[in-house]
Amino acid sequence: MDIIVCVKQVPDTQEVKIDPRTNTIVREGVSSVLNPFDAYAVEEALRIRDRFGGKVIAISMGIQKASKMLKEILALGVDDAVLLSDRVFAGADTLATAYTLALGIQKIGKYDLILCGKQAIDGDTAQVGPSLAEKLNIPHITYASKIEKLESRWIRVRRLVDDGYEIVEASLPAVITVEKGLNVPRLPSLKTFKAAQKKGVKIWNHQDILADPSCTGLNGSPTQVIKTFVPQYGKSVEILEGTMTQQVEKLFHKLSEEGFLFE
Amino acid sequence: MSMQGKYIQRFSEEYEDYLKDESRMIGEADSISFPKTEESLRAILFELKNHQSKITVQGARTGITGGAIPKGGHVLNLSRMNKVKGFRYDPKSKNYFLTVQPGVLLSELRQMISDKDFDTEDWSKESLATLKRFRKDQEYFFPPDPTEASASIGGMVSNNASGARTFRYGPTRNYIEGLRIFLADGDSFLLRRGENKANGRTFVIQTDQGRILSGEIPSYAMPDVKNASGYYAKKNMDLVDLFIGSEGTLGIITEVEIKLIPKPAFFCGMTVFAPNEDIALHFICRIRECAFRPAAIEYFNADALVLLKEQKRKNAAFSTLLEMPFDSREAVYVEYHGEEEEVIQGILQAGEIFVSCGGNEADTWLALNSQGMEQLHFFRHAVPEAVNLTIDERRRKEAGLTKLGTDMAVPDAMLEDVMHLYRTTLRETGVESVIFGHIGNNHVHVNILPRNMEDYIKGKALYGKWAEAVLKMGGTVSAEHGIGKMKISLLKKMIGEKGIEEMKGIKRTFDPEWRLNIGNLFEIE
Numbered sequence: 001m002d003i004i005v006c007v008k009q010v011p012d013t014q015e016v017k018i019d020p021r022t023n024t025i026v027r028e029g030v031s032s033v034l035n036p037f038d039a040y041a042v043e044e045a046l047r048i049r050d051r052f053g054g055k056v057i058a059i060s061m062g063i064q065k066a067s068k069m070l071k072e073i074l075a076l077g078v079d080d081a082v083l084l085s086d087r088v089f090a091g092a093d094t095l096a097t098a099y100t101l102a103l104g105i106q107k108i109g110k111y112d113l114i115l116c117g118k119q120a121i122d123g124d125t126a127q128v129g130p131s132l133a134e135k136l137n138i139p140h141i142t143y144a145s146k147i148e149k150l151e152s153r154w155i156r157v158r159r160l161v162d163d164g165y166e167i168v169e170a171s172l173p174a175v176i177t178v179e180k181g182l183n184v185p186r187l188p189s190l191k192t193f194k195a196a197q198k199k200g201v202k203i204w205n206h207q208d209i210l211a212d213p214s215c216t217g218l219n220g221s222p223t224q225v226i227k228t229f230v231p232q233y234g235k236s237v238e239i240l241e242g243t244m245t246q247q248v249e250k251l252f253h254k255l256s257e258e259g260f261l262f263e
Numbered sequence: 264m265s266m267q268g269k270y271i272q273r274f275s276e277e278y279e280d281y282l283k284d285e286s287r288m289i290g291e292a293d294s295i296s297f298p299k300t301e302e303s304l305r306a307i308l309f310e311l312k313n314h315q316s317k318i319t320v321q322g323a324r325t326g327i328t329g330g331a332i333p334k335g336g337h338v339l340n341l342s343r344m345n346k347v348k349g350f351r352y353d354p355k356s357k358n359y360f361l362t363v364q365p366g367v368l369l370s371e372l373r374q375m376i377s378d379k380d381f382d383t384e385d386w387s388k389e390s391l392a393t394l395k396r397f398r399k400d401q402e403y404f405f406p407p408d409p410t411e412a413s414a415s416i417g418g419m420v421s422n423n424a425s426g427a428r429t430f431r432y433g434p435t436r437n438y439i440e441g442l443r444i445f446l447a448d449g450d451s452f453l454l455r456r457g458e459n460k461a462n463g464r465t466f467v468i469q470t471d472q473g474r475i476l477s478g479e480i481p482s483y484a485m486p487d488v489k490n491a492s493g494y495y496a497k498k499n500m501d502l503v504d505l506f507i508g509s510e511g512t513l514g515i516i517t518e519v520e521i522k523l524i525p526k527p528a529f530f531c532g533m534t535v536f537a538p539n540e541d542i543a544l545h546f547i548c549r550i551r552e553c554a555f556r557p558a559a560i561e562y563f564n565a566d567a568l569v570l571l572k573e574q575k576r577k578n579a580a581f582s583t584l585l586e587m588p589f590d591s592r593e594a595v596y597v598e599y600h601g602e603e604e605e606v607i608q609g610i611l612q613a614g615e616i617f618v619s620c621g622g623n624e625a626d627t628w629l630a631l632n633s634q635g636m637e638q639l640h641f642f643r644h645a646v647p648e649a650v651n652l653t654i655d656e657r658r659r660k661e662a663g664l665t666k667l668g669t670d671m672a673v674p675d676a677m678l679e680d681v682m683h684l685y686r687t688t689l690r691e692t693g694v695e696s697v698i699f700g701h702i703g704n705n706h707v708h709v710n711i712l713p714r715n716m717e718d719y720i721k722g723k724a725l726y727g728k729w730a731e732a733v734l735k736m737g738g739t740v741s742a743e744h745g746i747g748k749m750k751i752s753l754l755k756k757m758i759g760e761k762g763i764e765e766m767k768g769i770k771r772t773f774d775p776e777w778r779l780n781i782g783n784l785f786e787i788e
Contacts, residue, residue, distance in 0.1 A: 012633075033632065033634065075629070075631070184582075184583055184584070184585055186585065186628075187628040187629055187630055187635050187638065188628075188629045188631070189624065189626070189628065189629060190533070190610075190611075190614040190617075190624040190627045190629060191624040191625040191627070192625075193631075194614075194624070243277065244277035
């Protein structure tokens with residue numbers, strides 16, 4: 001079973017920096033990590049390969065520096081890694097990203113399954129996975145919390161919904177986006193780490209994947225980010241002094257003043 | 264006798280938590296205070312002196328030998344003396360020095376240092392200028408890392424805390440540059456490393472109030488291992504060292520000057536799974552001889568791994584533990600710090616050694632980034648957690664049961680002997696146990712998990728037997744937890760009646776009325 005895993009490099013910080021001109025996230029100069037949801041996708045892909053055989057290929061679109069993250073993924077035992085990197089890919093929204101990834105995946109060619117994290121922790125849109133499936137004209141299942149069954153031509157997935165879970169089947173190839181907690185992502189072993197040292201990350205530009213630059217990056221992105229900001233919460237801390245009883249009385253008073261207590 | 268005043272509260276139910284610490288002992292007290300400043304502390308001490316009240320000094324109560332458990336009298340809780348007071352830079356050594364109050368927690372301190380963000384209220388111009396410099400400078404850190412990051416700095420100094428990284432960086436002692444001390448009667452003095460030394464075995468200290476205190480350094484020889492048993496004692500020693508590890512029996516720490524050193528650019532960790540103990544021990548003995556020295560070498564025996572596998576299966580809190588290799592028996596964790604290239608080389612070399620000892624490269628976990636490191640640390644910290652959970656479960660049936668955990672260390676040459684001793688005696692006795700800990704320093708924690716009182720009694724007997732053997736090997740009865748109220752008889756075994764008498768001499772110099780931290784180090788008479 002050949003599996004492609006889509007991964008993204010995200011800033012390793014709680015409060016991301018925003019470019020005031022383009023209103024997009026500044027990625028240079030910020031330390032980066034593999035998007036945590038994607039780590040579960042990588043692990044699931046490796047487990048499936050270890051059981052059924054085949055190959056796992058990781059693909060990402062990003063700046064050249066993202067090849068470091070892909071090297072770390074190779075160290076986990078992933079067979080190949082591809083980075084789609086080109087100036088014309090910069091500033092892409094989910095539509096342009098899905099377009100670019102789809103072309104990269106078509107260049108890779110053979111695959112039975114595509115796994116993605118359910119969303120990236122920087123953009124939080126959860127749109128690239130489904131959008132990619134549409135571009136490739138294959139089915140998709142989002143928010144997978146467990147792969148219940150996997151056969152050569154179809155897959156059965158448990159997906160989380162607001163009030164419980166659903167069991168959904170799809171024919172293969174398909175795109176599955178995965179939830180946190182699907183598995184416990186492994187660490188590299190010395191063996192896989194050393195094997196990865198001999199491998200390189202393939203870097204493809206827009207010509208390599210025959211992309212139309214007007215459909216990639218900022219040019220290909222109909223989404224206009226007007227404003228991005230970290231929500232400000234009016235947090236304040238008040239320390240109640242006195243004996244335990246006095247403190248409890250004060251707290252009771254405060255809570256009823258704020259309307260948290262009902263008769 | 265019960266007091267109440269501006270700062271002193273009569274002891275009541277609401278303070279019940281302050282009768283306990285992580286040792287699970289429960290003490291008793293008549294009054295309690297939470298001073299925020301030296302002025303209020305002095306006022307409290309004068310009041311207590313009038314009543315001749317005994318005083319138990321507390322930090323964050325994370326100790327596990329009962330050092331913070333009050334034995335009647337007053338609880339002096341320093342958790343609200345938690346300000347960072349100043350900052351200086353020494354261009355010669357290129358180190359920074361922070362002056363902190365004893366109630367600052369290690370976790371808070373680490374955060375402030377890594378964020379380079381401090382509450383600078385009341386800081387001097389020099390301190391503010393140092394902070395400006397610090398913000399532009401490279402990253403720095405405070406190396407001591409006891410497993411419990413909610414420990415207070417005062418507590419860490421009082422028992423000379425260590426942790427996994429002590430293998431490379433040494434214990435807390437190595438990062439303490441100065442101490443401000445209050446005696447039980449309210450007199451105070453400042454000790455700075457290099458400025459107050461013993462002359463041979465005699466020493467003199469003058470208090471701010473002009474009183475002269477003099478005494479004799481004990482004559483016992485401290486073991487040449489990681490050690491937290493009794494007063495530090497060496498000819499011509501620095502007097503700062505006398506107070507570090509004195510478990511609050513000599514004076515009350517009101518300020519600590521700690522040293523920050525440049526933070527290594529790269530951290531990397533690796534856990535290797537060995538098919539048997541011989542391979543694990545052989546690997547350990549060889550990697551600690553390498554020129555590029557690991558920062559930490561930690562050990563997990565087969566029973567510890569079985570316990571973790573069991574907890575992972577049945578307890579949600581452990582479900583995110585990594586899947587262990589199928590037939591793993593023993594595990595060793597090594598950590599390297601340095602430049603990226605040398606660290607990677609160090610890991611690869613450790614890997615080669617592991618293979619040459621009979622290990623398999625595939626049965627390893629490599630952490631090359633902070634998330635990976637977190638996972639390996641989680642795995643390490645899960646062992647004592649799992650032990651505590653198991654004991655708690657058993658206590659529900661048999662309330663008298665407690666964990667029996669050793670804290671002994673031996674010299675390098677004795678590592679294999681001591682491990683052999685633990686293994687054979689545990690097998691003979693048939694009690695359940697796990698062994699884990701700081702094996703780089705020949706310092707493993709053998710935790711006996713009694714199923715019933717019979718096991719408990721057997722375990723206690725084993726404990727005593729091991730202590731005798733470890734002392735014969737030139738080791739210590741406590742390498743990092745301290746003596747507290749639980750290991751006094753072991754300390755006596757270690758330094759003898761004469762040693763105890765010499766320690767009492769020091770105690771009398773600083774606390775002639777015998778009021779501070781009664782029950783720590785010495786029996787209550």
